[in-house]
Each structure stands twice: as structure tokens, then as C-alpha cells.
Amino acid sequence: MSQTSSPPAPPDSETVLEADGLTKHFAVRKSGRQAMTRAPRVVHAVDDVTLKLRRGRVTALVGESGSGKSTVARLLAQLYPRTGGDIRLHGKSVTVKGGRRFRAYNRKVQMIFQDPFASLNPVHTIRYHLTRALRIHGNAGKGADGLQQALEQLLERVQLTPATRYLDKFPHELSGGQRQRVAIARALAADPEALLADEPVSMLDVSIRLGVLNLLRDLKERLSLAILYITHDIASARYFADDTMVMYAGRMVEGGSSEVVTQHPAHPYTQLLINSAPDPDRILGEGTPDDTEDTSGGEPPSLIDPPSGCRFNPRCPHAMEICRTELPPRFDIPVPVELSATVGAPVGEESPHWAACWLFDQTRATVPAGTEASQ
Numbered sequence: 345m346s347q348t349s350s351p352p353a354p355p356d357s358e359t360v361l362e363a364d365g366l367t368k369h370f371a372v373r374k375s376g377r378q379a380m381t382r383a384p385r386v387v388h389a390v391d392d393v394t395l396k397l398r399r400g401r402v403t404a405l406v407g408e409s410g411s412g413k414s415t416v417a418r419l420l421a422q423l424y425p426r427t428g429g430d431i432r433l434h435g436k437s438v439t440v441k442g443g444r445r446f447r448a449y450n451r452k453v454q455m456i457f458q459d460p461f462a463s464l465n466p467v468h469t470i471r472y473h474l475t476r477a478l479r480i481h482g483n484a485g486k487g488a489d490g491l492q493q494a495l496e497q498l499l500e501r502v503q504l505t506p507a508t509r510y511l512d513k514f515p516h517e518l519s520g521g522q523r524q525r526v527a528i529a530r531a532l533a534a535d536p537e538a539l540l541a542d543e544p545v546s547m548l549d550v551s552i553r554l555g556v557l558n559l560l561r562d563l564k565e566r567l568s569l570a571i572l573y574i575t576h577d578i579a580s581a582r583y584f585a586d587d588t589m590v591m592y593a594g595r596m597v598e599g600g601s602s603e604v605v606t607q608h609p610a611h612p613y614t615q616l617l618i619n620s621a622p623d624p625d626r627i628l629g630e631g632t633p634d635d636t637e638d639t640s641g642g643e644p645p646s647l648i649d650p651p652s653g654c655r656f657n658p659r660c661p662h663a664m665e666i667c668r669t670e671l672p673p674r675f676d677i678p679v680p681v682e683l684s685a686t687v688g689a690p691v692g693e694e695s696p697h698w699a700a701c702w703l704f705d706q707t708r709a710t711v712p713a714g715t716e717a718s719q
């Protein structure tokens with residue numbers, strides 16, 4: 345399988361959407377006597393997540409089930425209020441709760457969900473769904489001809505041609521891949537700058553996943569979209585994403601260029617993910633969506649009472665005393681010489697590879713065997 349062919353982000357690559365210290369705690373409902381006696385408890389779904397989505401680039405957010413990926417996407421889409429942190433669109437802080445301001449934000453930032461069948465109303469045709477989206481966002485053109493032209497252009501953009509073959513069909517008359525293309529077309533009706541794609545191919549038949557990812561990549565290039573690609577499958581991140589961020593138990597643990605993160609994983613959790621999903625060709629036709637789930641090497645912790653220090657420490661083969669008590673900051677990791685041309689210079693103030701892991705604290709102990717690949 346070929347890897348993503350995008351060049352490194354140029355230093356001036358424009359940040360469309362960014363999260364800074366994003367945090368979301370869900371209140372846990374207490375029942376009966378608990379309500380009288382216990383202090384309020386929360387699920388630490390997302391803690392201190394910082395990321396940037398840039399024009400014309402795909403950023404993958406990878407992690408096992410329950411790590412907080414969907415919550416990050418929903419926070420970025422302003423579907424949930426956040427507990428803390430900031431969301432900036434073109435550098436301006438935005439908090440919207442609904443109404444006109446939400447619609448204006450939503451015009452720039454669109455979300456695509458995992459299950460295209462659930463996101464399309466079965467009683468309405470594709471024409472209805474797309475017309476509604478075009479009208480809401482003021483892109484329906486002038487008169488009946490303008491609308492028809494806009495509808496056909498949308499379906500052509502997602503490679504459903506001739507458009508007239510699909511416009512008057514109902515969702516159940518389309519295949520899963522075609523439905524997901526319609527869901528993408530509906531998102532494009534807003535003419536967005538950022539797309540938040542929450543596991544956009546994991547419910548599709550393996551034979552058509554690659555086609556949908558290639559379509560998203562094509563749209564990224566033609567429309568200069570900033571795309572967040574959420575997945576369990578780190579192999580597909582290497583194929584599809586320019587940059588990859590790894591999440592564990594609500595926190596970001598590693599990030600950088602996809603090539604370096606997937607070929608020279610630094611954080612022991614990323615190494616575990618890669619070792620349990622070793623076949624980069626699986627996306628092309630082997631296995632099922634559930635195969636991508638990593639369940640090896642222990643269980644993720646409770647997010648109601650997460651471990652202190654590094655949240656991965658109870659599962660980590662290299663855990664040291666400090667890992668149990670102190671939260672690791674991000675440490676920059678040198679890019680291997682053979683990849684430095686591909687990965688390019690750091691973008692702005694950012695490192696092309698970092699890990700939140702005490703193993704990479706140069707002022708401390710030597711790096712243990714098995715983690716030296718990216719040193």
C-alpha cells in the first residue's frame with residue numbers, strides 16, 4: 345500500500361481550527377443513597393487536548409474505544425459544551441450554543457458520522473436531504489435550475505454520477521459506500537473549511553473503504569479542506585493522514601507526522617497499537633471493522649478514577665516511579681535522518697514528533713530497549 349503523498353506542511357500552512365487544553369468531564373448520575381452520601385463524580389472523557397487542523401491536510405486521531413476521540417470531535421463541532429479549554433476558528437475563540445451563531449460555525453465546520461444509514465432519514469430521498477442542506481447554508485442557487493445544478497455538482501464531487509441516477513433514490517436503495525458519499529455531499533453543501541470525520545469507513549464493507557478514503561483525500565486536495573480523521577486503525581492513519589495524534593484514556597500521548605509516528609512510534613502505547621495491528625494492507629480487504637480494535641496488553645483504565653501520573657502506567661512495560669505520580673509533558677523527539685526530508689522542518693513552533701512520556705526526558709534515566717527506534 346502506498347503511503348500518504350502529501351508533502352510536509354509548509355511553515356505558513358494555515359490553521360483553520362484548533363483546540364487548546366480542551367477538556368470534557370461528564371457528570372455521573374448517582375442513584376438512591378449514593379445521591380445523598382457521595383461527592384459528585386465525573387467521567388474524565390477528554391483532558392487537556394491540544395491539536396491543530398490545517399488547510400489541505402488530514403490529521404488522524406487514533407486510539408482504542410473509549411479513549412475520547414468522538415468526544416473531541418463533538419466538542420470541536422460545538423455539539424457539547426466544554427468543561428475547559430479553548431476552540432479557535434481562524435485564531436478566534438468560539439463558543440456557540442445554538443441558533444444563528446451555531447449555524448454560522450456549522451457552515452465552516454461540518455461533521456461526518458460513522459453510520460451513514462443512521463444519519464440519513466429513511467423516509468426522504470437524496471434530493472430532499474441535499475436540498476435541505478443547501479438551503480440551510482444559503483447555497484441552493486437561483487431558482488429551480490440553480491438548485492438542480494447545485495445538487496448535481498454536489499453528487500459529482502462525491503463521484504456519484506450521473507447525478508440524476510441517485511437524486512430521487514431513498515437511502516435504503518443505495519449501498520453503504522454510496523450512502524456515506526451522500527453524507528459527505530451533504531456536509532459539502534455547507535461549503536465548509538473543516539470536516540470532522542468520526543470513523544467514516546469503519547461501518548463500511550472492507551472492499552469499499554479505500555474508495556471512500558481516497559474520495560476524502562481527493563476532496564482535501566481539491567477543496568483545501570482541513571480534515572480530522574478519527575479511527576481505531578493506525579494502519580489507515582499512515583495511509584490516509586498527513587499528521588497523526590494518538591489518544592489514550594482521554595489524553596493525547598503522541599503526535600507528529602504520520603510517517604514518523606507510525607514508522608517510529610515512541611510512546612509505549614502507540615507501539616502497542618502498532619504491534620496489535622501490524623498489517624498495513626488490512627484496509628484493502630482483510631478482516632472486519634472489529635478486527636481493528638486493540639484489546640491486547642491489558643484494559644484501559646476507569647475514566648471516573650483515572651490513574652495518577654501517566655494514565656498508561658498500569659499497562660506500560662517501561663513504567664518508572666515518576667510515571668505513577670507525575671503527568672508527563674510533551675517531549676520533542678528527533679526525527680530519524682532518513683525521514684527528515686519527507687517530514688520537513690517543524691511547522692511554526694511545533695515539533696514534527698513528540699511524545700508525552702517520561703522515557704524521553706533527556707534529563708532523566710536512559711531510554712530502555714524497545715523504545716530507541718526514534719532516538
Ligand SMILES: Nc1ncnc2c1ncn2[C@@H]1O[C@H](COP(=O)(O)OP(=O)(O)OP(=O)(O)O)[C@@H](O)[C@H]1O
Nearest residue numbers: 370387389407408409410411412413414415416647
Ligand atoms: N454523554 C456521555 N455521558 C457520559 N459519559 C460519556 C458520554 N459520552 C462519552 N462518555 C464516556 O467518555 C469516554 C470517551 O468516550 P468517546 O465516545 O469519546 O470515546 P471514543 O474513543 O470515541 O470511543 P469509540 O471509538 O468507542 O467511539 C468513555 O468512557 C465514554 O463512556
